[in-house]
Amino acid sequence: MYELVVGINIGIFILLALSLNVITGYAGQPSMGHAAFFGIGAYTAAVMTAKLGLSFWLSLPVAGIAAGVVGVLLGLVSLRVRDDFLAVTTIGVNFVAVAIFHYTPYLGSSYGLEVNKPVLFGTELGNPEFFALIVVLIILVCLLCVKIQNSWLGLALSGIRNNEEAAASLGIDVSRFKIIAFTIGTAIAGSTGAVYAHYMGFIYSSDFAFITSISILSMIVIGGMGTIRGAITGAIILGLMPEIFRFISDYRMLLYGGLLVFMMRFQPEGLLGENSFVWRKLSPCLNKAAAMMGLSSQRRISGDGKH
Amino acid sequence: MIMQQVLNGLVIGGVYALTAMGAAMVYGILRILDLASAGAYAIGAYAGLFLYLATDNIVLSFTGAILLTGFFGTAVQKLLYIPMLNRPPIVPLIASIGLFIFIQDLLRLIAGPRIRVFNVQLPFSAWRTENLTVNPTWILIILLAAAFLALLWYILTRTRIGLAWRATAQDLEIAKAMGVNINKVVALNFFLGYSFAAAAGIMVGMLYSSVFPTMGDVPAYKMLALIVLGGLGSPVGTVIAALLIGLIETLVAGYIGFFLPRDAIAFVALIIILLIKPEGLISKKA
Numbered sequence A: 001m002y003e004l005v006v007g008i009n010i011g012i013f014i015l016l017a018l019s020l021n022v023i024t025g026y027a028g029q030p031s032m033g034h035a036a037f038f039g040i041g042a043y044t045a046a047v048m049t050a051k052l053g054l055s056f057w058l059s060l061p062v063a064g065i066a067a068g069v070v071g072v073l074l075g076l077v078s079l080r081v082r083d084d085f086l087a088v089t090t091i092g093v094n095f096v097a098v099a100i101f102h103y104t105p106y107l108g109s110s111y112g113l114e115v116n117k118p119v120l121f122g123t124e125l126g127n128p129e130f131f132a133l134i135v136v137l138i139i140l141v142c143l144l145c146v147k148i149q150n151s152w153l154g155l156a157l158s159g160i161r162n163n164e165e166a167a168a169s170l171g172i173d174v175s176r177f178k179i180i181a182f183t184i185g186t187a188i189a190g191s192t193g194a195v196y197a198h199y200m201g202f203i204y205s206s207d208f209a210f211i212t213s214i215s216i217l218s219m220i221v222i223g224g225m226g227t228i229r230g231a232i233t234g235a236i237i238l239g240l241m242p243e244i245f246r247f248i249s250d251y252r253m254l255l256y257g258g259l260l261v262f263m264m265r266f267q268p269e270g271l272l273g274e275n276s277f278v279w280r281k282l283s284p285c286l287n288k289a290a291a292m293m294g295l296s297s298q299r300r301i302s303g304d305g306k307h
Numbered sequence B: 001m002i003m004q005q006v007l008n009g010l011v012i013g014g015v016y017a018l019t020a021m022g023a024a025m026v027y028g029i030l031r032i033l034d035l036a037s038a039g040a041y042a043i044g045a046y047a048g049l050f051l052y053l054a055t056d057n058i059v060l061s062f063t064g065a066i067l068l069t070g071f072f073g074t075a076v077q078k079l080l081y082i083p084m085l086n087r088p089p090i091v092p093l094i095a096s097i098g099l100f101i102f103i104q105d106l107l108r109l110i111a112g113p114r115i116r117v118f119n120v121q122l123p124f125s126a127w128r129t130e131n132l133t134v135n136p137t138w139i140l141i142i143l144l145a146a147a148f149l150a151l152l153w154y155i156l157t158r159t160r161i162g163l164a165w166r167a168t169a170q171d172l173e174i175a176k177a178m179g180v181n182i183n184k185v186v187a188l189n190f191f192l193g194y195s196f197a198a199a200a201g202i203m204v205g206m207l208y209s210s211v212f213p214t215m216g217d218v219p220a221y222k223m224l225a226l227i228v229l230g231g232l233g234s235p236v237g238t239v240i241a242a243l244l245i246g247l248i249e250t251l252v253a254g255y256i257g258f259f260l261p262r263d264a265i266a267f268v269a270l271i272i273i274l275l276i277k278p279e280g281l282i283s284k285k286a
Helices: A002-026 A034-051 A056-080 A083-103 A127-149 A152-162 A164-169 A174-200 A210-223 A228-266 A277-292 A297-301 B002-030 B036-055 B058-084 B090-111 B136-158 B160-170 B172-177 B182-207 B213-229 B235-256 B262-276
Strands: B127-129 B132-134
Touching: A002 A034, A002 A127, A002 A152, A002 A174, A002 A210, A002 A228, A034 A056, A034 A083, A034 A174, A034 A210, A056 A083, A056 A174, A056 B262, A083 A210, A083 B090, A083 B213, A083 B262, A127 A152, A127 A174, A127 A228, A152 A164, A152 A174, A164 A174, A210 A228, A210 B090, A228 B058, A228 B090, B002 B036, B002 B058, B002 B132, B002 B136, B002 B160, B002 B182, B002 B213, B002 B235, B036 B058, B036 B090, B036 B182, B036 B213, B058 B090, B058 B182, B090 B213, B132 B136, B136 B160, B136 B182, B136 B235, B160 B172, B160 B182, B172 B182, B182 B213, B213 B235, B213 B262, B235 B262
Parallel strands: none
Antiparallel strands: B127 B132
16 A cells, blocks of 8 residues: 555656656756646646536546646747746746745635545545556656657757757747647646645645755656656656655755755766666667567667657 | 835845845856855854854854855865856756755754744944834845945956956856966855855844744745846846845835735746846846
8 A cells, every 4th residue: 555655656756757858858948847837737626626516537637728728828938038047937937836826715825725536436536546547647648758759849849959049940930849848748747736636635835836846857857858768767766765765764855955966966867868877888788688579679779769 | 114115125135135146156157057055045144153152253253154155165166066067057957956955954954943043232223213213133234235245346347356257257168268267266256156145144044033944945046036137147137136126025015915925026026027028137138
């Protein structure tokens, strides 16, 4: 049971990391307020089911749409402010969102908002069902990410990430693709928020604070930015850290901060990033294994389809 | 009443200016958004408190804390930021966030999570007129902030090191080729930047007579907002932005009674100003 709870938590982080990876990893837009969209989705879903009495299954896509709509706005902002300016603007967006959650009486203010567990075929969803739901969502999001990577959209985004001016001069509609990336990324985060709200049964404004955004960003950076394997690995590592280091819980944040500094200083490509030490060692092995199993080696090494 | 609010706003703005100045200087030269200088703010406040408890002399503890934090700054740039110069900007940014978390937690472990009282008796008393009260700590803060900013202005515009500084801020590689000792420039830059942040931390500790491990939280984000608003690395722009945000916050919270807290007001103002002027208040290109 305990493993299941940890698994669900990590699953939620994986979804969040994958969604931020679309914005920051693929499109190269530094978003430091991703938790705001997670929160928008969570509060939208919570209001829909707890206040309006609608179904959880309806709230799941609507939460995504709500976060996605705000994401379009942020995408529009990102057309005007770039790089460091965008990073700081998104921090601001996160602060404003949390303040709104915290000071709106309808959203429970500082008391938080209680949410009932969703019902499927007459029975309340328990932890195993939630775990299954999250696994399904992760698979769907991964498929979507692979699709993005192997499509014209993915090419355009990596062009924008590498050099915006050059991409624009090649006829890529930079504005359109940036907004698409923001919309997809924030919509996934919003739906994840709906799952989170209903799994927890209770949401509170500080669940979606800046520090959560930092955790999500750290996951994709530590795992290796711009890759699906990196986002998942990062989410697992940072999601497991509080569990593994429970016995030294007093030093947890100290270790967390230290790990971030250490990784950035010595392995900024992340553990499994394109040029990272581990991946350089690991990918030939995977390649060999794939060749032995008769898979096309080319397909295997470029798992994220960028070559 | 309006005068009182404006004065409140200016005092807050002055503290913001000092806090943000360090980060603005770092950004000006290395193009790194340095959240860790908000850690320096907390380190300064704690060092000031402990030195004051040990020596009972505010001048001594103030100077000691500033120097200590300054040396910490030079160590940080040598060990952490200089090796990261050629990385994408998000790398040092995350490293600085990590360092900030590390510092905060270290302070919590060393000094305990509770709020520590920082009471200093100042040699001058409150200054009152019919509709204006000037608290003694405010006088000190305004004087010190002005002195520090004047010192910075003097160094930047009237000395050789200031010249080297401005050259490095324009183009690090070319300045290096022209024989500017980059290491020295950057080291001094961090020393001053972190000691400014420490000074601001001690002043805020005295202003609210409390020091606590997470006291750097709000200044950290606000500081980022300020240097961005100030046009990234422009010292004049940062001071203007700091005073402006201090005033906007105080006046909006005091008069319009906006339903969001004052820290959120600062960010709403930031987002609006950035949307109108995406390059910050004082643009490099202008």
